[in-house]
Amino acid sequence: MSTSTGQDHGAVAGPALESQATIDAEVASIHERYAGRRANHPPRDFAPYRSSALRHPTHELVTLFPEEIERTSPAFGHVDVDPYESDLTIQHTGEPLGERMTVTGRVLDGDGRPVRNQLIEIWQANAGGRYIHKRDQHPAPLDPNFTGVGRALTGDDGSYRFTTVKPGPYPWKNHRNAWRPAHIHFSLFGQAFTQRLVTQMYFPGDPLFALDPIYQSITDPRARERLVAAYDHDETVPEFSMGYRWDIVLTGSTATWMEDEHDDE
Numbered sequence: 001m002s003t004s005t006g007q008d009h010g011a012v013a014g015p016a017l018e019s020q021a022t023i024d025a026e027v028a029s030i031h032e033r034y035a036g037r038r039a040n041h042p043p044r045d046f047a048p049y050r051s052s053a054l055r056h057p058t059h060e061l062v063t064l065f066p067e068e069i070e071r072t073s074p075a076f077g078h079v080d081v082d083p084y085e086s087d088l089t090i091q092h093t094g095e096p097l098g099e100r101m102t103v104t105g106r107v108l109d110g111d112g113r114p115v116r117n118q119l120i121e122i123w124q125a126n127a128g129g130r131y132i133h134k135r136d137q138h139p140a141p142l143d144p145n146f147t148g149v150g151r152a153l154t155g156d157d158g159s160y161r162f163t164t165v166k167p168g169p170y171p172w173k174n175h176r177n178a179w180r181p182a183h184i185h186f187s188l189f190g191q192a193f194t195q196r197l198v199t200q201m202y203f204p205g206d207p208l209f210a211l212d213p214i215y216q217s218i219t220d221p222r223a224r225e226r227l228v229a230a231y232d233h234d235e236t237v238p239e240f241s242m243g244y245r246w247d248i249v250l251t252g253s254t255a256t257w258m259e260d261e262h263d264d265e
């Protein structure tokens, strides 16, 4: 799992940090340009997301033979994935702090058919908004009982289920006082490493949506909304946890937005 890129700190381009108003105006201007266009994928060089300016491809992509990559890339077998790995709250001797929750949903293809035996990996900040990562040094506490990584295989109906705690928002220096909305990173492995897809799940009603150039880099508002989980009271566990439901659609007009492979955040 590429957890090394699961956070956003240090993504500063240029000496001065612009204001939120500057970023908002840039986002609004791009949205205006894309208004009415259906787009599941954001422009790769979405300028308000500053580091995308340096990281997006500027040359024709080079074609590689997938077989060459797959010979040396990570692989997994079903026996490699323990059911306990889907519970991020039992990885240490004590329980993590924060709002405990179940996150569940289904992985579907464009025709609504379940995608079975799909490896889903997640990584996230702790309840205070801090990742265990050397580049994340902002002054929020680490939680000795929370690592923030887990994985699961989808069942015959395409369903997955994680037990974790709700991540906090965190600052990331894209511009002055930039904060990411709370999110969980999701990776779907596919049948081979070259098919891997990566995206983020958000929580309903987050006031930071409007201010976040990563979330706003998806120019189609309907595609943005498909990244937001729904609170589902049926998925709460009495006296134990909150419940959120989030389905992932791999293809078609209602496909879930997936990151370009070079994106980190």
Ligand SMILES: [Fe+2]
Binding pocket: 006, 007, 008, 125, 180, 183, 185, 265
């Ligand atoms: Fe993140």
